[in-house]
Amino acid sequence: MGAAWFAGRGVGMSRPPLPDHERRTVNLTVRLTQAEAADLATRASGLGLAPGPFLREAALSRRLPSPPVPELNRTAWADLGKLAGNLNQLTHLAHLGQVGAVDTSILEELASQVQTLRRDLLGLAD
Structure with missing residues (x-):
């Protein structure tokens, strides 16, 4: 093979x-049922991780990475990001008293709904 093989x-x-x-x-050994192993593999791959690092x-x-946004929801996700940013700005101004006649409980409820x-867009359960 020679040195060219290493090039x-x-x-x-x-x-x-x-x-x-x-x-x-x-090295830690964990025993799982077939169903548990399949669930583990699905959850791990959904976050772009192998089962070991996921476990x-x-x-x-530790904080697990956010799951990828399904392709179907990417536009809605981008729109939601803009909406959430605007809502955060309004909430901040309301807490500073710089927005007139805004009920902060309404802003907090909207933030919860966002x-x-x-x-829901990520397909995560509550």
């Missing part, structure tokens, strides 16, 4: 080793 393969380009305290050296992040109460709509 362009990133030889010598590996990452520096992690410090000992950051290396994951403990680690979920079990250690959050519910976001979850």
Whole structure:
């Protein structure tokens, strides 16, 4: 094969080793039913993670990445983002007393409805 086989393969380009305290050296075995394994794989792939990293992040109460927005809902998602931004600006001004005759409870209810709509667009349960 010769040296040409190694050309362009990133030889010598590996990452520096992690410090000992950051290396994951403990192997944990978990037994699941077929249905549980399928559910785990679905949830993990929905967030763009492999099952192992998904379990680690979920079990250690770390923030999991947001699921991708389904293609069907992308336009609605973008519109919702603009609406939410405007609502946040109004809420901020209302709390500063710079918006006349706005009931903050109405703004808070609207913010809650925006959050519910976001979850619905992502297909997330409450």
